[in-house]
Amino acid sequence: MVSYSGLIHxxxxxxxxxxxxxxxxxxxxxxxSFTRAAAELYTSQPSVSRHIKQxxxxxxxxxxxxxxxxxxxxxxxxxxxxxxxxxFHSLKDFHTKLIDLNHxxxxxxxxxxxxxxxxxxxxxxxxxxxxxxxxxxALDFINHEEILNRIQENVDDFYILAYPPKKEDFEIKPFxxxxxxxxxxxxxxxxxxxxxxxxxxxxxxxxxxxxxxxxRMAVDTxxxxxxxxxxxxxxxxxxxxTKQAVLSGLGLAVLSIHTLHPELEQNQISILNVEGFPIxxxxxxxxxKNKWLSPVAITFLNYLQQGSVSNSNDxxxxxxx
Numbered sequence: 114m115v116s117y118s119g120l121i122h123x124x125x126x127x128x129x130x131x132x133x134x135x136x137x138x139x140x141x142x143x144x145x146s147f148t149r150a151a152a153e154l155y156t157s158q159p160s161v162s163r164h165i166k167q168x169x170x171x172x173x174x175x176x177x178x179x180x181x182x183x184x185x186x187x188x189x190x191x192x193x194x195x196x197x198x199x200x201f202h203s204l205k206d207f208h209t210k211l212i213d214l215n216h217x218x219x220x221x222x223x224x225x226x227x228x229x230x231x232x233x234x235x236x237x238x239x240x241x242x243x244x245x246x247x248x249x250x251a252l253d254f255i256n257h258e259e260i261l262n263r264i265q266e267n268v269d270d271f272y273i274l275a276y277p278p279k280k281e282d283f284e285i286k287p288f289x290x291x292x293x294x295x296x297x298x299x300x301x302x303x304x305x306x307x308x309x310x311x312x313x314x315x316x317x318x319x320x321x322x323x324x325x326x327x328x329r330m331a332v333d334t335x336x337x338x339x340x341x342x343x344x345x346x347x348x349x350x351x352x353x354x355t356k357q358a359v360l361s362g363l364g365l366a367v368l369s370i371h372t373l374h375p376e377l378e379q380n381q382i383s384i385l386n387v388e389g390f391p392i393x394x395x396x397x398x399x400x401x402k403n404k405w406l407s408p409v410a411i412t413f414l415n416y417l418q419q420g421s422v423s424n425s426n427d428x429x430x431x432x433x434x
Contacts (some may be wrong), residue, residue: 130171135197137164138176142186142194220409225253225263226273227327228352229291230396232371237420241413248409256350258325264399270410271400275327278399286398286418292370292391293331294384296359303365304383311341311388318364320355321345331392332367339389356382367392 140150141161151158169176176190186194226234231254238250255263260272277285295314297303303317322328336343346364349355352372359366360381370391376382398414400406406414 130168132200134164134168134171135193135200137161138168138190139194139197139201141165141177141184142190145184145186147184220407221249221251222407222409222413223251223269224271224273225255225260225269227257227260227275227396228254229328229369229371230254230273232352232369232374233289237417241416245409245412248413250413256323256326257330267401267404270404270406271398271414273396273398275394275396276330277397282402283399284402286414288396288398288417291394291396293328293367293394294370294373294391295365295387296356296368296373296382297365297385298360298362299380299383301365301383303385307386309385309387311336311339314365314387315341315343318346319343320347320349320358320364320366322352322355322367323348323350326350327394328367328369331394335389335392 137150137154137156140153141147144150144153147161147165148158151161154161165176172189172193174189175187176193177184178187179185231252234252242248242250253263253269257274257276260274261278263269264272264278273288275291277283295309303309321332347358349358349366352368355366355368356372356376358364359368360376365385367390370384373382373384377384398417
């Protein structure tokens, strides 16, 4: 059990220690001389002696002892020297990180986005990484529900999703459009039909994405608006797995147009003309208004927005296909 006097001593130690005390102590221990430490630090020997005396009184145990007219560090001093090295190593790391945070050409960036973003983000990253090769970017692609948890915990610099939280403390920037379409294998009987009602769709075997995904949220909202209940045969947590299930003839599915380029070009998958589809979403970039964004984060956000504008025509053409 820690005594009351021990608590007082600990608080006194925390309040009395200074970086200057520690810096002078380290120089004295390394040089094994008050005089040489003073010369190295461009100060006087009495000043060094005074700081060491104050530090010794604060700790309450000798840090140096004289042996044959030479100073030697005590076991307590050895412990304090380890603490000094840890503190100044941490400060050195902090200084490095501070340079990163204030330098556009260096630094780290952390963001999370809904899974479908992984199909469009590479074309944005390619040129940015070429222009800023020393910037390290960590992107996590997860579902909507997981992003909300990360927002709550303030994990990332920013987030990309279609349905941001309805709160006033978020800065929201437009990113790009996304269209959800119903797809089937190109040899499916419904491919040639000019119009398919939701009631007719409900009679088919359907594959749905997992609860917590924005795809699922959009589909559930549409069905609820039309009073349609559908029994989904398969639930998937991956766009690629869903596409493979469709290609294997396990059912129809709702997928983002951005996930379908290879399969559409190779005529493996076809988009069906279903009532209420395509569902058009607008992906948004969001971050907390009171969050400090590093120059790297600001540069990348501006780059994403400029890139999304230049690619907006492609998005709208896809949504209309």
